[in-house]
Amino acid sequence: MWFPSSRGPSSPPSQDAPKLVMELIDPFTWTWDINVLQRYFTPADIDLILTIPLSRSATSNQQIWHFNKRGFFTTNSAYYVAKDLALGLVLAPKPPVDPLRVVWKKVWSAKVPGKVALHAWRIMGNILPTRIGLSTKGYNGELGCVFCNHPHEDSLHLFVNCPYAKEVWNRAGIPMLGAASTTIQEWFTGVVNRFTKEELCKILMLIWGIWKSRNSQVWEQQGRHASETCFLTLGWYEEFKKHTASSLVRQARSIRWKAPNPGKVKINVDGAYQVASRRGGVGCVIRASDGSFVAGQARPYTLLTSPFHAELLALRDGLFLAQTLQQNEVIFEIDCALLVQAIQSPTYDLSTMHILIGEVRTLLQTHPGFSLTHVNREANVVAHLLASHALRTSDSQMWLVTAPEIIRDAIRNDVIVI
Structure with a gap:
């Protein structure tokens, strides 16, 4: 199959259609002949054909296995094709896109410490050990919020609806979403769509800061006022940015274009x-x-x-x-x-x-x-x-x-x- 799709051309072949791919190529410019393509193929097929690279030198015909990225037949790829055929997936439409894909991408690309991005990932994956989260794994202790005594400490309450969290957001000057959110994933989606990259970085840092303050309260009985959590966390963020900027400058100075030796x-x-x-x-x-x-x-x-x-x-x-x-x-x-x-x-x-x-x-x-x-x-x-x-x-x-x-x-x- 010369066509770059497992389905083949959608255009029905006519009686006078070319029998060889060579007949679709301009012999003088060695490029695809648009006039010939327009005569026998649909616009969608033409777009696909034009993506096929052509070499200036002649090449022999080769058999290529479409289901391997390097074109080789392997028993491993054949197994998966056979499995998909059995399930009717080879020609099936693509599965729906993960609705949180944009959220994942923006969180992982945010310029924050790795542990802060990982913390956000744990929240969105519902694996953060809040008291409600732990209760699904056998924990039978206190379930209330350590900041406000709300009966259920889950991620949505702890980072969005708790008065302590609201005070942190207020001190940081960040107007938060949340009143209409029913899940932490829904809240995160609203955040990444509404705020700039810099604001998102601050939000991720403050979420991490709230969690640190919560843990200090639980394990060390050392309470921290919301304003202190805000200012300390944003101070850590500013130090991180300065360190990152200086590291990039040092890297830029160390990696430079080098001239070749004389004669080259x-x-x-x-x-x-x-x-x-x-x-x-x-x-x-x-x-x-x-x-x-x-x-x-x-x-x-x-x-x-x-x-x-x-x-x-x-x-x-x-x-x-x-x-x-x-x-x-x-x-x-x-x-x-x-x-x-x-x-x-x-x-x-x-x-x-x-x-x-x-x-x-x-x-x-x-x-x-x-x-x-x-x-x-x-x-x-x-x-x-x-x-x-x-x-x-x-x-x-x-x-x-x-x-x-x-x-x-x-x-x-x-x-x-x-």
């Missing part, structure tokens, strides 16, 4: 991808052994399938750029470790990207002076700026003869952008 040039490449539009942008920049700008390229792409696809095109374009400018001693750098592993892997790849991967491997192998290296993102700033610029532009291609404004300062100072 370095080409940094990067890809950018936008999920909603499936647009991509690639950036390539060549610099000499003294760090000076030699040439660069920014180019947009349409109908990409993933960030990996964009990174792969960026590396291929960097190789083409080196060939065009007759650069024979080149170090290629990219910040996508997965791509470097795929290119340097000794095993063959039959995934949907295998044609591009094979082309890149061939280009590297046929040029003894070419080498590929993975670098940290902080050492790939200039290529990233070019890729981001390409993602926003509508031009088909842009060659940069001299360093443009968007990257001049980055090239001059090798500024680390985080």
